[in-house]
Amino acid sequence: MSQRKVLVVDDEEHILELIKFNLEKNGFEVYTSDDGEECISFLTKQKVDLVVLDLMLPGTDGLEVCKRIRRLEGLEKIPIIMLTARGEETDRILGLELGADDYITKPFSVRELVARIKAVLRRIEDAPQTKSKLLKVKDLEMNIEQHEIRVKGILIELTLKEFELLRILIENRGKVLSRNLLLDEVWGYEYFGETRTVDVHIRHLRKKIGDDETGDYIETIRGVGYKIK
Incomplete structure (x- = not known):
């Protein structure tokens, strides 16, 4: 099986490095972005299996990015895990209702994030069965x-x-x-x-x-x- 590709979008450099390091250690191919518009542009050119998307991005925030991804042809069903420093229930619910498949709140356990990514991708692999x-x-x-x-x-x-x-x-x-x-x-x-x-x-x-x-x-x-x- 080829490497699963994950795009991680966050404007905090140390968060990007932390997630990238741990996902690569678990066998994923990882792309990173610190900008919402750049993320959308990247997804129109490069196929990935899952997006880890920070809510609090400069300019175009994560909620808007999520909404726009869901409107792009061919990307309507790509799994999105929302990563956010906001703990309020209303923010989490809004992210889910805009099309995010899951969310995890900062500060987060990298092991839990990796487990959630694997679980989402496993569900896709098992679907034909x-x-x-x-x-x-x-x-x-x-x-x-x-x-x-x-x-x-x-x-x-x-x-x-x-x-x-x-x-x-x-x-x-x-x-x-x-x-x-x-x-x-x-x-x-x-x-x-x-x-x-x-x-x-x-x-x-x-x-x-x-x-x-x-x-x-x-x-x-x-x-x-x-x-x-």
């Missing part, structure tokens, strides 16, 4: 092989985490899946009980598939988790 290539619930169709979601024939753009979350729910249709189980299955590591992350992704997922208005697909089981009706 799912039980069925085509899943359907009412007017919603999920094509695993093509990584597509359609509702009433209309193509819906989902992030990697949203796609995996919906896939697991559909494959377990009728079963109530707890937030902790979903964290473990979708994120692939111990998430320190921050089940709010699941709720944020479910809310965004519902909005994208129109379920926030109809309630046709995902049912909330109060105090427990979620299930597909």
